[in-house]
Amino acid sequence: MAATSKGFLSLVLSPAVLAPLILGLGGALAMRLTSDKHNHLAGFVAVVGTLGAVGTLSTLLLARGRRLDPVMARKRQEMQACLEELADGSRFAASAESDQPAVAAQVERL
Numbered sequence: 764m765a766a767t768s769k770g771f772l773s774l775v776l777s778p779a780v781l782a783p784l785i786l787g788l789g790g791a792l793a794m795r796l797t798s799d800k801h802n803h804l805a806g807f808v809a810v811v812g813t814l815g816a817v818g819t820l821s822t823l824l825l826a827r828g829r830r831l832d833p834v835m836a837r838k839r840q841e842m843q844a845c846l847e848e849l850a851d852g853s854r855f856a857a858s859a860e861s862d863q864p865a866v867a868a869q870v871e872r873l
Contacts, residue, residue, distance in 0.1 A: 774827070780820045787812010
């Protein structure tokens with residue numbers, strides 16, 4: 764039981780869970796302290812931050828025990844390699860038109 768509670772505690776204290784909670788509650792507190800007109804908005808921000816943290820925690824709990832299928836892992840690696848190759852840009856040469864200055868059209872066409 765100690766191992767599961769330690770794992771749960773590490774999930775609760777993860778930045779993905781704490782960030783929406785702290786931002787929501789901090790934003791609500793700042794709104795509440797600075798303006799009396801936006802009380803409903805402050806409550807909404809607090810609820811949204813709390814729900815975001817609970818949703819992230821539940822997602823982490825559901826996805827914790829699953830492993831990626833080896834076929835999907837290989838496809839993912841292939842896709843990342845293709846994206847890196849495309850981002851490199853060495854395959855594509857600049858066109859000849861890109862070096863020439865732009866010329867305005869002589870006659871406007873409708």
